[in-house]
Amino acid sequence: MSTPTYHRFESIIVGSGGAGLMAALHSSKEVGTAVVSKLYPTRSHTGAAAGGIAAALSNIEDDSWENHAYDTIKGGDFVVDQTPVEILCREAVECIYDLEHMGLPFDRTPDGRISQRRFGGHTRPVPGNPSKREPVMRACHAADRTGHMILQTLYQQCIKQGVQFFDEYHMLDLIMVDGECRGIVAIEIATGRLHVFHAKSVLLATGGFGRMFKVTSNAYALTGDGPAIAYRHGIPLEDMEFYQFHPTGIYRLGILLTEGCRGDGGIMFNGKGERFMETYAPNMKELASRDVCSRSIYQEVQAGRGVNGKDFVYLDIRPETINRFKSSPLHKDGKDVDEHFIESRLSESLELSRTYLGIDPLKEPMPIQPTAHYAMGGTPTDFETRVLRNAAGEVVPGLYAAGESACVSVHGANRLGTNSLVDLVVFGRRAGKAMAQYAKSQDFREIPTDADAPTRKQIDTALAKPRTEPWIRIREELQTVMMDDCGVYRNTEGLARARKKVAELKSRYESTGIQDKGTVFNTGLLEYLELGCLIDLAAATVASAESRKESRGAHSREDFPDRDDVNHFNHTFAMRDGDTGVRIENRPVDVVYIEKDGQKVPKYPLEVRKY
């Protein structure tokens, strides 16, 4: 076959979502940098984020980065690395001002400052009664299009700075030599040509992998290519069992209705018209954290109390409902909500419902079900975003990861709303700086002349194989078994079933091929290769879930309903073992200590996570 095109850049960034673009802005200030992305940058799923980005600016209510850190650790049910969390919450403030200076059109307070609102799990000590906590306005927002604005603003700045892009180039392999990363191999989608990118530092910022599940808020492109390809090179996957299901996905489609719907007073009802959250979270009700709400919906459905006995419940944001329950923040000031208020606060959600359900939420409730939303786990890194090779914490020289595909780990067992966008900008920036610094200190190391050979072979095999069955069937079965047996609830039998099923699907996958044999925009080939990534990540997810015999955050084991800090206060590292096996190692949680009465004590002591 034809020889690949060769490129050389000090720094290569794979992925052009918030994490990749932030890194590109910082890396390209110092060294030759290129961004490789399978989508046009503005198509990245960061653009779908609605609710907001957290930072303790104290623009409306007094707040501090320490409050934010405490909430993040508690929200993650404590298996959260505390040094990176402190970095996240401290640097968040600076990063928000940075974004504003870049032109991000944040909503404003009457005095012209960045406006902030409440979001689930973000609190502060009650002034005058510090043993209690109350919700705090910490989420900075630009209408309900915050992610769209972040993505646009960062891309605009990249244009201004002349960052070089390889748009619609799909990474298929990492070039690893002697345990170091020295570049990537990518296919130019428009021509089918392979390109070798020789580099000193490589960043994986390929986003999440919600497409592993049947119902998801994630884009088609979110297939976990970065973590899966690294995994095949022996790089671990951290905390894969922690996968967040968002309670309010549009029934059947999984499209997200923002948490803001409940923040502004929306109520959830079961098929009998009962406000079931009163039973599961008497205090916070609909504002309990995402994992709690998702489990509650699941239990209602299991008990036959879904609407019409089916697998969905209602989310009701009609003004008369909100006023009946006095559930809006306005009711604190003795005011009622009206249609105009709902329309102005939740316009995107109203439009989604009108378009995809044909339902006007001002007149009727919306059918919802939990939707696979966010991967807390991913490729492990230290707080300089350097990828870890093992649970002992040794790094892979030249390889970095940031954004949803990485696990630093600041989200632990459950991410708080608005904490992903801030993770992207804080650790994307750190990645860009660290990569540039490393590249400046190194010479280019040699790569093999046939660095693209494994990729060539992978493609040729896929094209040569007969199509013994439509590969889509394999994907559908994968998504179904992961949703049913490795979803909101897990147990020993279900996980064993999932493990066997995933292994069966892997062998069926390997024996079937595709119809399209062309080179130009062979999207059939690319989807087929993406499915291979999902299968490998699913195997690691199931093995990690089997190894964690406790319930914590988003990981709920019916057979181990309690948190077990004695045996499981640690991170899970899934390592590839042979072609299909998975080996599990554990890594201790990074705990920050302080001096108290002459003694070293944990700054964030373990506590029961209740809302």
Add this chain to the structure above:
Amino acid sequence: MSDLADPNTGQIRWRDLTLRIKRYDPEKDREPHWQEFKIQAHPMDRVLDVLMKVKWEQDDSIALRKSCAHGICGSDAMRINGQNNLACKLLVQNVKGKTITVEPILGLPVIKDLIVDMKPFFDHYKAVMPFLVNDDPAPTTERLQTPEQRARFDDTTKCILCACCTTACPPFWGNREYVGPAAIVNAHRFIFDSRDQGAGERLDILNDSEGIWRCRTVFNCTSACPRGIQVTQAISEVKRALITGVVDIPEEAEVLS
């Protein structure tokens, strides 16, 4: 398949459809040609779902772009029954008749099937300096902006660069050098931002012979925009700024001074 049933009655309301796709494979075809597929769809399916179903079940060589599947990424602009739209934003129940005809958006070179070369489109976008220009030293916190000033350019911040507008514009069909409505929308986004200092330069760029004056105010762009942006209004505000030399932005309120 019970999950496709009507949530209220439990009945599945299948519809028999013909999907008519304009196909072109540069490696095989000299000319584009039409191909028809028979398919059962649910009225609540998106046109994108129908396309993907055909691709996955009948012919995986059909090429189209897609990602978010809910109208926010701008990938899947195409001509559906003669009108530009995002395939993920149009439901089967809102398509008239029993045939869905899809073809690539007009005015950009077709690469394969429904995929066009977006480079000319993005080049026009990049040409209007679509980024904030402000050379004053940045304060330690945010630059101030009143809610009224922020609202002044809210509409044009919604753009997802899908190209539905530009490829619905007759002057653009006739002349690919015309900068096109999407680029003007993105220039508007900054020209009317109180924090920006690049309005003069952007207006000069749009005053060029391939610039804003090619617009004949046909309104196709506004009705094509899946984000509901008042494209023609944005264009006329930019034209007015060019004619009068005044960019009208709400005054800073006293609170900010």
